[in-house]
Amino acid sequence: MPAMQLTTLLRDSRALAALAVPLILTQLAQVALTTTDTVMMGLLGTADLAAGGLAIVLFNQLRTMGVGLVTSVGNQIAAASARAEGAQKAEAAADVRQGGDEVRALVRAGLTVATLAGIAGAVLMLLIGRALGLLGQDAGVVQRAQTMLLALAPGLLPCLWFQAIRQFTVGMRRPQALLRITLASVAVNAGLNWALIHGTGGLPRLGLPGVGVATSVVHLLSCLALYLSAKRDPALGPLLSLNLLKADRPTVRRLVRLGVPIAATYGSEAGFFSVTALMAGSFGSAALAAHTAVNQLVYTVFQVAVGLSHAASLNISRELALGRTDTALRIKNTALACAGAVMVVVGLLYVTLPGLVLSPFFDTDSPADAEAVTLATRLLLVIMVLQFFDCAQNIGIGLLRGLDDTKSGFRITLIGYWAVGFPAAWLLGYAAALHTLGIWLGLLTGLAATAVLLLRRYSASLRARFAAQQTVPAA
Structure with missing residues (x-):
């Protein structure tokens, strides 16, 4: 690579990392939040872990799709704030005021959505809870899960408010408070979990529902903390409007139009991995245990992809708002290079220290876990490659x-996940008799196809836009 290109790549990587690193660390802290809940439920016993785990899966599915609905707020705010900055440099006071009004309207609309x-x-969470008994679940598990869902349901609203304010702060390129608040929430959540489960510190002893109550309270406290932090910020405070009655209906409709495909994409991806878990379970408990362990590893490393994808996406919105299409063309390569560097480090860890990587999930010296450990070790070689494509496809979606093209992302993921990945997983797992290894090779195939299609679509769309800008109209 020529020295000039390397210098440009390093400069672009530093700019991307300035926004991506706080987001990646925030995502990893959120994983720690869910992990804490799981550990606490496990201390209560198998029945409570099963019921609580089922409730959290339902909560996370609805939360993920809700987050998808407000994700585009960050892109719209990034573009609006970039236009306002450009107007400020040009000393166009009216355009600066218009940019501020646009950001304020987007914040109100995002909070409304x-x-x-x-x-x-x-409401849907509670209705699903009532229907669990019709889905063949154990009666005892259903009863426990329903009480857990009742405790979790009120937390969804402040959770999504937090996400809307988060998109505002990140779109304005001021994400630093996010990490501090999320890290604090992990500690508060652990303490509240313990206190409400066991009734310490004068709090009622709630058992399993205490985990749900603690989670809902933490979502509310996190939302309040982020709001107050943004309100005290001299750049963010004047733009943070909570008067939802003044929400601009066309802006709300625009956010919903952009957000629905994102929510559907997130739901489709979650469903893709859920179905493959059911497939792995058909090959026995050792296969399911190995699948669950490596899936958790993939999920953890995936948070790097989420941070890179979000940062790259916001930078694209910003650069296009400033008319810098050539810079936007480079962002794809920068994000993929950063992803590749991280995945090489992770892959080397899988190859050189598989026992250490798998030790949180198995007793690697126990004969009882030997079959699962052997299979999981083989799967590490697959996910070493898979994780780059998983990261690349998420970057492609971002x-x-x-480009405000959320519908293409949804259509392409449907093709990659379900028309390519799922049939490949079935054929390799069952027809080729590769079992769990075949399922993960199918996952790899689907994610690779999705990544290639998404990145090709992005490059073609941006080059077409660039060509249109370069065309001089005939006199």
Whole structure:
């Protein structure tokens, strides 16, 4: 690589990392939040872990789709704030005021969408809880899960409010408070979990529902903390409007139009991995245990992809708002290079220290876990490659979101996940008799196809836009 290109790549990587690193660390802290809940439920016993785990899966599915509905808020705010900055440099006072009004309207609209999604999701969560008995679940598990869902449901609304304010702060390129608040929430959540489960510190002894109550309280406290932090910020405070009655209906409709495909994409991806878990379970408990362990590893490393994708997406929105299409063309390569560097380090860890990597999930010296450990070790070689494509496809979705093209991302993921990945997993797992290894090779195939299609779509769309800018109209 020529020295000039390397210098440009390093400069672009530093700019991307400035936004991506706080987001990646925030995502990893959120994983720690869910892990804490799981550990606490496990201390209560198998029945409570099963019921609580089922409830959290339902909560996370609805939360993820709700987050998808407000994700485009960050892109829209990044573009609006970039236009306002450009107007400020040009000393166009009217355009600066218009940019501020646009950001304020987007914040109100985003919070309105979050409110509607939070209320609808909470009601749906309770209805699903009532229907669990019709799905063949154990009666004892259903009863426990219903009480857990009742405790979790109120937390969905402040959770989505937090996400809407998060998109505002990140879109304005001021994400630093996010990490501090999320890290603090992990500690508060652990303490509240313990206190409400066991009734310490004068609090009632709630058992399993205490985990749900603690989670809901932590979502509320996190939302308040982020709001107050943003309100005290001299750049963010004047733009943070909570008067939802003044929400601009066309802006709300625009956010919903952009957000629905994102929510559907997130739901489709979660469903893709859920179905493959059911497939792995058909090959026995050792296969399911190995699948669960490596899936958790993939999920943890995936948070790097989420941070890179979001940062790249916001930078695309910003650069296009400033008319710098040539810079936007480079962002794809920068994000993929950063992803590749991280995945090489992770892959080397899988190859050289598989026992250490798998030790949180298995007793690697126990004969009882020997079969699962052997299989999981083989799967590490697959996910070493798979994780780059998983990261690349998520970056591709983010890049298209930066172009306000959320529908193409959804259509392409449907093709990659379900028309390519799922049949490949079935054929390799069952027809080729590769079992769990075949399932993960199918996952790899689907994610690779999705990544290639998404990145090609982005490059073609951006080059077409660039060519249109370069065309001089005939006299």
